[in-house]
Amino acid sequence: MTGGGAKLAARGLWKLYGPHPERLLAGGARPTPEAIRASGHVAAVRDATIEVAEGEIFVVMGLSGSGKSTLIRCLARLVEPSAGSVSFDGIDLLAASRAELTRIRRHRLGMVFQHFALLPHLTVLENVAFPLEVQGMARGPREARAREVIALVGLEGREGRYPRELSGGQQQRVGIARSLAGNPELWFLDEPFSALDPLIRREMQDEFLRLQRGLRKTIVFITHDFDEAIRLADRIAIMKDGAVVQTGTPEELVLRPADPYVAEFTRHVARAKVVTAAAVMTPGGPVEHAGTVAAGDRIEAIAARVEAAELPHAVVDAAGRVVGAIDRRAVIGVLVGRGPGS
């Protein structure tokens, strides 16, 4: 990830709650957790640095109270960071004026909330059209646009309902539709599916991936569920006590956890879901093979094929060159938890 190409970049972000956060952080100081606590402050975010590339699903994950919500709110400047910088498409968000921020939020940012945050006094249609209405868009076009996004999330026919007349999953669909109404470039989702039942949650994750395939938004997605994170993420940042402890692809986190905390998180993950063929192949040129698999394929997807064949499969990279071979033994190794990372 090159710093210059990032759509959204936050550097050295701090958020302290307490009497005098600015004193503790004066002159770029980086107080220790002990110093923070001793001075009567609570550190919600500590020196967090993240970069999100255009079109990427960037998942922030951590236990309850680790500072995920505060981080995302600092990125959207709903919460004023105590120190650090946030730049979006080259704009310094922390230096932006109030009017400029309002303009950016109206046209370029969208946010989905954990508890939906639908306006109870408006219908589904009015809720979805609300962000367009506050921009001053005329009734005709804004309702047309609202119907369009409502159809996108599969809620046609329910435009006249009030939020409380919908199930949790439907309410969050309204929340998603509403956040998409203004056609944002950057999409924040703060634990959007945590308040839903496991079955609905899965369904919504699929729905979300389907949407994103068409939309290609830049996404910051918060969750405390590692399974959800690896299903959705291009890259994951793991937070602990306000600090980002590791950022990487799901596979990197599983295979090379930076510390015992991350290792503990990833221990129970089904490795076949994250490990790719490239990670367990035997590198080398072309050999006699039963078929080919892509280097980025997850073991889960190719296990049955490779296991059934007597000969190994050739692993090819994006350009179609053979970069190695994968055999039964390697696949079974991953499935039973042997091999790299265990």
Add this chain to the structure above:
Amino acid sequence: MADAGGTGAERPAAGGADVAARAPTPAPAPPAGRMAGRRLWLVLWGGLAVATLVLAALAPRLSAGPLADLWVPPAWLRPDVAGAISRFMAWLTTEARIGPLAVTEITRALAAAIEAPYELARNLLVDGWTEGRGRRAQQVFPPLSWIAIVAAAVALGVHARGWRLGLFAGGCLLYLAVFGQWQSAMVTLASVVIAVPIGVAGGLVLGTLAWASRPFDRALAPVLDLMQTVPTFAYLVPILFLFGFGPVAALIATIIYAMPPMVRVTTLALRQVPAEIAEYAVMAGCTPWQRLRRVMLPAALPDLMVGVNQVIMLTLNMVIIASMIGAGGLGFDVLNALRRLDIGGGIEAGLAIVALAVALDRLSQALAERARSARPAVAGPWLRRHRWPVTVAAVAVATGLLGLAFPAMQSYPDSLTVTTRAFWGDLVRWVNVTYFDSFEAAKGAALTHVLLPVKRFLLALPWVWVLALVTLAGWRLGGRRLGLLGFLLVLYLALTGLWEQAMTTLYLCGVSVVLAGLIGLPLGILAASSAVAGRILGAVTDTLQTLPSFVYLIPVVMLFRVGDFTAMIAVTLYALAPAVRYTAHGLRSVAPELVEAGTMAGCSRWQILLRIRLPLAVPEILLGLNQTIMLALSMLVITALVGTRDLGQEVYIALTRADVGAGLVAGLAVAAIAIVADRLIAAGARAQRARLGLAEGGR
């Protein structure tokens, strides 16, 4: 609700609070030696109680000697605050100027601004529009016909909930017509119709400002406390000075009285809007005004409607009291009847107040509920969407026109009214004759065995001792600041030279509150332990709370005549409702697992009540006690009309003499007592809650 120094009928506001989950700070573990410390304090308090008794016993001997100044605050300690205030008022109304404008000109403009809509409402409801003056006045345009007003009540009821409520509300108004109270009731209603929107709007503005700005909130809080604790009679006088005798002064007093709960409810309701919704408004790119107008206020609407209901009920309460300074209407009828000892007339007018109060309360509550469930608006053409206003307007026009030919359509015919005056008069007379001896015996016994001894005991305490006790209690319960507050307020009581009256207030209030507790606690337990009893008692206390305080005086005066005993009964009745409600609520909201755990441990029903439910309900019961005291104090001032000798009487006398200074000084003394009691009990409830590990304000 820790700081709800509310006098009014404060219903526990049901808030859809969904504050973003924040990790609660864990309560510090009790350090070793805490238990020993508590025991020490118990011993100390016991010792102080004994010392207090001894002092009271010694009073007759010591209070005359050289120590007399310790018993009654000496004259040289009393600055002439009352005189200074009076002089200030005199200056304000004669010479004071703000810029080029004299203060009186400003007040007159303000009065005119309120008078215009009031005149309109009055013309619409009662007088009609007339031409010419005095005798030669000729009605050129009639007021709304009685049929139209009844129809409006029905339509509002149907709109708010359904036909049952519509018929009920219509029935209440019909009652007013049939029993000959229409004119007075409409005069009262005209005041309500004007005061409520002003009170609500003012409350919304101030409450929103307090929500948006911490400093403003902090500055406003003590003002609200005073507005709610200073007895209404006390500020009637300065208002009379500024605005003159008449309905406008009464309206202004009413608005001052009825607005504070709306301010508090607004601030609270806006704070309780889920944090995510407030954040969403920012993310959607709302301007601050859009955020408030389009998101926050609508989202808070259900809670705000609770405030509107309170404003309506307080307005009605105050409109009745304000009839003393010329609001006219039902309150004036009651007052007049009481003065003339016209028993039947008083009861008739009192019942009319009850009918009006119940109708207004049910309607506004139903509207509040409607806001909570926000039924989808009726779709369709304009006429269908507005069928109720259109119907009522049509009825008004039709009956108005028909009224030209058939007067009975315009105003309810006198020949069809029913008067119950004689019936009530005879009934009360019969009760008084038949039970005279029992009443007298009960009254005598209560006076000699309870009222007088308590009064003598309190009056026998040296003021410095009381000062020390309150300061100590405040410091112990709420820290240095509360101790200082208690010290200053009790000192104020001493320095005003109203010490004896203050102690008399304390005695009447104390006895009434204890009595209300003795009745209310068992009733609350009963209400919590049986669903049927709960429903019945709930309905009864709801109705008791909707009745304007004035109404309580009528039956007691007729049965017991004037005096402390009568005052005590009226105050007890008025203050009973919160004791029952909070007890029942506290007992019911004990976590069910705890009760189940007790059952599994083999507790009997009594043991569960005494060992589990009651101790855990203590904080809630204390809040109820707090409300009871506030209501008792506000009622006590009104019982001045039946000849008590307390601060209320001072205020009332000042009112009749139009003595601004004396009225305010005595009124502030009542407020001081109320604030001390409120803060001490709130601090006690907080301490108890912390000890039980219950969440702050967890209701």
